[in-house]
Amino acid sequence: MKPRPRWKFTFRYAAAGIWYALRTQRNMKVHLAMAILVTAGAIVFHLPPMSWVLLLLTISSVIGLELVNTALETVVDLVTEEWHPLAKIAKDTAAGAVLIAAFFSVVIGIVLFYSPVCAYFGWG
Numbered sequence: 079m080k081p082r083p084r085w086k087f088t089f090r091y092a093a094a095g096i097w098y099a100l101r102t103q104r105n106m107k108v109h110l111a112m113a114i115l116v117t118a119g120a121i122v123f124h125l126p127p128m129s130w131v132l133l134l135l136t137i138s139s140v141i142g143l144e145l146v147n148t149a150l151e152t153v154v155d156l157v158t159e160e161w162h163p164l165a166k167i168a169k170d171t172a173a174g175a176v177l178i179a180a181f182f183s184v185v186i187g188i189v190l191f192y193s194p195v196c197a198y199f200g201w202g
């Protein structure tokens with residue numbers, strides 16, 4: 079049986095996984111750039127506390143799902159590098175999960191930013 083990692087090392091392993099995904103996954107870079115952009119926007123447009131909560135939940139769900147997608151793709155590649163219909167289903171559904179989260183994060187972003195942006199520019 080493999081020895082259980084010491085508690086303090088679990089953070090190091092998690093950080094290594096996040097760093098791997100950031101280095102290798104183009105979509106992860108896009109998600110991170112968007113997260114930084116909307117966080118800056120939330121500061122500039124003075125989003126209320128509950129909007130901040132929703133924003134952070136949305137960001138963490140998209141980035142979290144991208145990490146799970148990366149893990150799943152890697153496991154599939156570990157199992158087979160041959161074309162296989164089940165490998166396709168596994169990868170496509172994992173990618174679909176990220177797509178759904180990314181799409182609704184855009185919708186949520188529009189809802190959250192609409193009023194603060196209008197108020198900031200004095201529209202309406």
Ligand SMILES: Nc1ncnc2c1ncn2[C@@H]1O[C@H](COP(=O)(O)OP(=O)(O)OP(=O)(O)O)[C@@H](O)[C@H]1O
Binds near residue numbers: 158161165
């Ligand atoms: N072993 C396989 N068998 C069948 N289809 C596969 C296999 N590997 C990849 N595919 C198909 O190619 C697509 C892209 O797979 P790939 O591993 O290149 O992911 P990716 O381009 O890194 O995806 P993402 O943009 O989600 O990170 C999959 O969604 C799937 O449809």
